[in-house]
Amino acid sequence: MSARRPKIDKADYYRGIRMAPYDLVKEIAIATIGVLVVVLILSAVLSSPDVPSATIQAWAKSDPVDFVTTAASELSSQSDVAQYGPPYTSGNGSVQSIGPIEPQVWAGVHVAVNAPLDFVLQPLSQSTVDDETLASALTTFNDASAAQQGKWLTAYNQALGSAKLVDTEVSVPGGDYGPVAVLMSRLLTLARSGGLDALLLTSDHFYQTDYSKPLLFLSDGGYFPGLAQVQDLTGSQWGMMNETGRYPGQAWLWLFTLWYQIPPFNAASNGDLLVVVMMTLLSVGLLLVPFIPGVRDIPRWIPVHKLIWREHYRNVQRGETK
């Protein structure tokens, strides 16, 4: 190890450098006002984006078949969220790992989601007032064995492949669906009324700020990604750094987004984790630039600094720095 560096004071450090008058407060004041003027002009002329949020009600009205298909997959625990894994469920459908490194599994379930109960059965059970048909269907379904429920749901999910929209109802060919057809019909009616948007937010508390369940339910359908596709927001459209409309988005995420467009990240089942690891390494690299040989020397090799301090170097050549 080398000995501790000898220390010099600031006057010594700047020896040979011409000192000039400098008004820091004036500079900050001008910069602050200047930026405000530009921001006000941009705000007045270009405004800012605000595409209204998607609702389950709008989903149920504009694409009832997709809604019912999604709801049935939730009830049969076949949806992406139902099989997701931590932090929502104990499954492994969306668990990502690198070899034996499985932080998602290690962290465990912290935002527990029971798809059949949370997205279908619980909201319906809160809507049985004056609806004996629904109450009876719920009782039948809940009292049935898991095997019987599975048979009804398998048959219904297959039938949804040839579902048609009749007026506002989703019609499927006849079959042994038990109470499932009634449950789906009532859930669609509930969703169309806007009631499901509210019921997915309910908990034991009066105040609600956690939108995990309605967002997860929305994300399982095809309606929500379809809206994003129109707005150029999907992953393959560099959506992470895009904004609705023609506004700039999080352009500073360009590098994060880039990895999702190229192999192996865009094809890997653990692509998200690989991208996060890559960006973490690059961020640490940026942090440690002063200590990385080569990277820290590039500014000396490529003389951009000649542009930055061109006046200074010109004065040095003239011998005018002192």
Add this chain to the structure above:
Amino acid sequence: MSEASGAGSGPGPLPSAAGSPGSSSTGSSAVRDKGWTAALRGRLDGRLPLEEVLPTRQPAFVGSWVYVFGVVTIAALVWVLVSGCVLAFMGSAWWHTSNLGHFFNSIHFWSVQMFFIFMVLHLWGQYWGAGWRDGRAKTWMVGVVLFLVSIVTAFTGYLIQQNFDSQWIAVNAKDAINATGLGGFFNVLNFGQMYGIHVMLFPIALTLLVVLHIVQVRSRGVVRPIGDPYAPASGESVSRGAPR
């Protein structure tokens, strides 16, 4: 300290030199003040005298345009914070229902955009000027942390817009965050959690880091140009209160 005049009632002997003409309470007296407070004051006095905080003379090379980006980044941050305070005060849904609210949201939106543009230009300027030289590595590192914290802060801002954009960003971002194991603790689908983080925790962290960064820059001064023939010999560092 003034208690040295004899008014003190403590049991210990009073330092006879303290409080006498010509003595200083900042640590230069024959008998120095002791304790954490005195130590902190002495440290601040030594590292950051007022003439360094608010300089009236700077090296002439500071006239380069590259130094403007740091100042305008802070200027943009000022308007980010001001507009953010107005939006926070009026409530999270105000800007969706009020033209004035939407205008303030636009100010917030464009201030953020400018903040990042200026910050990235500042970062590149410091990279090409190798701003970490002569003992300024910590200044560079705090700047990088600031950049990263700013990205997370902006991200949480996008999550709490309460519109389609925030829904879509939350749903997509969850997978990457869940993959790290943090999704259960930093739940991007939880508006309340993201709102608190965005309007309070991260702005405080960001402001403190900016202050620290400015203190670092002011206490050490700006780095000399690369290849300066008058630069201190290689291996020299600069004592506290001056650039290292």
